[in-house]
Amino acid sequence: MADTSSDAGDLLAHYPVGPFFDELLGNAEGDPALAEMVGRLARMDLDDLRRRSEDAEQELFNLGITFLILSDREAIDRILPFDVIPRVIPSAEWRQLERGVEQRVQALNLFLHDLYHDQIVVRDGVVPAELVLGHPQFVDAMMGLDVPRQTYVHVLGVDLVRDGEGAFRVLEDNCRCPSGVSYVVENRHMMRRAFPDLMSGLPVRNVDDYGRRLHNALCDVAPAGVDEPQVVLLSPGTYNSAYFEHVFLAREMGVPLVEGRDLFVEDDRVYMRTIEGPAPVHAIYRRIGDDFLDPRAFRPDSLLGVPGLMRAYAKGNVALANAVGTGVSDDKAVYAYMPRIIRHYLDQEPVIPNVPTHICREKEGLQITLDNLADLVVKPVGEAGGYGITIGPHASREELDACRARLLENPANYISQPMIPLSVCPTLTEDGIEPRHVDLRPFAITGASTWVLPGGLTRVALRKGTLVVNSSQGGGSKDTWVMGT
Amino acid sequence: MARLLARYADASFWMARYMERAENLARVIDVNATFARYDTGASTWTPIIELYANQEAFAAKYAEADQASVVRFSLLDLDSLQSIRAMVRAARENARTLRPLISTEMWMHLNTFHDWMGNLRPNRIAEPHLPRLCAAIKERCQAHAGIVEGTFFRDEGWSFYQLGMMIERADQTTRLVDIKYHTLLPNPEDVGSAHDVSQWNSLLRSAAGYHAFRRIHPRGLQPADVAGFLLLNPSFPRSLSRCVDDVNELLTSLKSKYGLTGGNSALERLDELQAVLLEANIKEVIGHGLHEFIDWVQRQLNTVTDQIVADFFGL
Numbered sequence: 126m127a128d129t130s131s132d133a134g135d136l137l138a139h140y141p142v143g144p145f146f147d148e149l150l151g152n153a154e155g156d157p158a159l160a161e162m163v164g165r166l167a168r169m170d171l172d173d174l175r176r177r178s179e180d181a182e183q184e185l186f187n188l189g190i191t192f193l194i195l196s197d198r199e200a201i202d203r204i205l206p207f208d209v210i211p212r213v214i215p216s217a218e219w220r221q222l223e224r225g226v227e228q229r230v231q232a233l234n235l236f237l238h239d240l241y242h243d244q245i246v247v248r249d250g251v252v253p254a255e256l257v258l259g260h261p262q263f264v265d266a267m268m269g270l271d272v273p274r275q276t277y278v279h280v281l282g283v284d285l286v287r288d289g290e291g292a293f294r295v296l297e298d299n300c301r302c303p304s305g306v307s308y309v310v311e312n313r314h315m316m317r318r319a320f321p322d323l324m325s326g327l328p329v330r331n332v333d334d335y336g337r338r339l340h341n342a343l344c345d346v347a348p349a350g351v352d353e354p355q356v357v358l359l360s361p362g363t364y365n366s367a368y369f370e371h372v373f374l375a376r377e378m379g380v381p382l383v384e385g386r387d388l389f390v391e392d393d394r395v396y397m398r399t400i401e402g403p404a405p406v407h408a409i410y411r412r413i414g415d416d417f418l419d420p421r422a423f424r425p426d427s428l429l430g431v432p433g434l435m436r437a438y439a440k441g442n443v444a445l446a447n448a449v450g451t452g453v454s455d456d457k458a459v460y461a462y463m464p465r466i467i468r469h470y471l472d473q474e475p476v477i478p479n480v481p482t483h484i485c486r487e488k489e490g491l492q493i494t495l496d497n498l499a500d501l502v503v504k505p506v507g508e509a510g511g512y513g514i515t516i517g518p519h520a521s522r523e524e525l526d527a528c529r530a531r532l533l534e535n536p537a538n539y540i541s542q543p544m545i546p547l548s549v550c551p552t553l554t555e556d557g558i559e560p561r562h563v564d565l566r567p568f569a570i571t572g573a574s575t576w577v578l579p580g581g582l583t584r585v586a587l588r589k590g591t592l593v594v595n596s597s598q599g600g601g602s603k604d605t606w607v608m609g610t
Numbered sequence: 611m612a613r614l615l616a617r618y619a620d621a622s623f624w625m626a627r628y629m630e631r632a633e634n635l636a637r638v639i640d641v642n643a644t645f646a647r648y649d650t651g652a653s654t655w656t657p658i659i660e661l662y663a664n665q666e667a668f669a670a671k672y673a674e675a676d677q678a679s680v681v682r683f684s685l686l687d688l689d690s691l692q693s694i695r696a697m698v699r700a701a702r703e704n705a706r707t708l709r710p711l712i713s714t715e716m717w718m719h720l721n722t723f724h725d726w727m728g729n730l731r732p733n734r735i736a737e738p739h740l741p742r743l744c745a746a747i748k749e750r751c752q753a754h755a756g757i758v759e760g761t762f763f764r765d766e767g768w769s770f771y772q773l774g775m776m777i778e779r780a781d782q783t784t785r786l787v788d789i790k791y792h793t794l795l796p797n798p799e800d801v802g803s804a805h806d807v808s809q810w811n812s813l814l815r816s817a818a819g820y821h822a823f824r825r826i827h828p829r830g831l832q833p834a835d836v837a838g839f840l841l842l843n844p845s846f847p848r849s850l851s852r853c854v855d856d857v858n859e860l861l862t863s864l865k866s867k868y869g870l871t872g873g874n875s876a877l878e879r880l881d882e883l884q885a886v887l888l889e890a891n892i893k894e895v896i897g898h899g900l901h902e903f904i905d906w907v908q909r910q911l912n913t914v915t916d917q918i919v920a921d922f923f924g925l
Contacts, residue, residue: 187718189709355612363706375710381615382710399613400766400922401870 146548156215206601225477237277262452273346279446287548300455305582307373328609330579336377345572354407390433408444457506486537494541580605620923625704626774632697633751634782640744641816655680713761780853838892872921
């Protein structure tokens, strides 16, 4: 089907095929739609591609699809660098991933319900008590509190990578406020405008449904007996780095974006301040952390939250998504137990396996880590954004020594994993089309049932050879195409 | 549909005011530069600073009020909130708050306008470029207004936007008339001279009212007629009367169309203002002191704003 033969210049003729699994060139067999897309890409002209890429990035900037960087004088808008070459997931592969993500959501919700009720998982010794019950993200106020439909993780973002054999593996779960879904949808809009010729006629699955699905899920968990639940999105405000995403989601859901100061609690019910006085609020998609939600229940210095919100929540007068206290389950150490957690609750094998993980709080895990430091990736369990990671094979002797010292000082704060030779995807670079490492963050929405957004956020490490895809570390993003059947 | 958040109403109102103010300041600078081309002497630029009550902020930065310093202060200065650049920035910050509500086109245009203002180098505001620059700013403000008209969903948010725009426009038109009086008052014998007439002509043009004025007054160009036209004509879209009528209608519709209970005290104040404008005879107004009259109008408009803020944005 793909005609990559000679009449046009072949854009991929000098593509340096490396030792890594390639998302486009290594995966096209057996998926005619992907093969067709690769063929179209190969017939494109590099200069034209660059021009369109520049236009696309300028447009993202003008549209304000940006995150904010605060300097001492003002707020600077930056775009997440956008690579115009999409990452494609064949339909058969996606069905498997979708099942795996659904399984993950199910297990996480059962696990959280158990942790905040009977704690059988701890009593049965599946997860060590000290790991979860003493965890800083474990919220005592959630003990015995029943959340609607026993859904804790209404929005889950699962970080996946592909290993050297091309198998997807879970790298981490994001159960608090996973971000990035706005880029998924906006990247698609951008691709439709900038590359209609690459996309037309191909069975690319739609991603436009996210807002409606999220709104429905929030209505699913709103207090019973309310005909038209008032849903709001609670944002820290315009100077939050993810403000654009909050705007995006509020718009897609058709609900007000509120800040803490727009809400208040009276008689354990939540209201928003409108031009005609107070109006009741029934469900809150909150994009602020547990600590800041309610200065009466948590951090007393929080100005972002709503005093009395936890009491309204405990009484069942308002739904919060995600639930309070989910942070305990996206800890990198708890992650290591996820395969056992899935087996425990579902009596199933994980559909998507974990990356093999050594738990340094365990004597054996620490020893293996110390003995193989130069071959392993060591991660602090409490950090996000790719910070504090030591990649053994890339580290200097000094860096390894520093890492060893930190490990010995506080082993429970670390896990280690083998270095995963992340898959690559053709990417537009200064030197032409080159392979760059990618990951994938699918998003799942759960109210009464679970729905997985086809695809997810593909992050790409734009710097040559780099494995860290986080935007704070020079990462960009790509459109992600799930091919339909 | 959910009731509009008070904070959004507030942001909508002020976004409109800042944009309207920016457009009018561009008009005022433009017309004053035109005046300055007739006159010599630096004193002709001080009225702009006085009109916006910026004497203190200005004196802190500049020794002398000449064209270069006043234009720079009014166009580019970010230290005070009174320059066009600062206004566009403030409008954009309000738009940032309103992003869940407004169209992408509206945000995108304000965003690029803001960046364009930010990239203006001081040499662009020098005399030979100034008229074109003012025209370019006006055009961008008008593009904003057009995008708003064509894309802003007609709900309460729209009403508050319109309220802000009309109150600001009313206020700004009074300033535009006032500036001419500041400029010329010292020489009563100049009234009616060729020089005087050409200044009134410029003033009308800066408010985009010259041709409409001609239709009403085909033959003469009496200063009193021009002032009367700009302040009292019921059909000219920038006239004080027209704007005050619009504000009244908008506030009334908030009650009748959306069932809001606030706005009563603002409406009372507006009724009073409307009655005065309806009765006003421009020659008598000038006889009693145009500047004093304008000052009174501006205070009325401020009170209306305060009452809108208290009734709808507070709680």
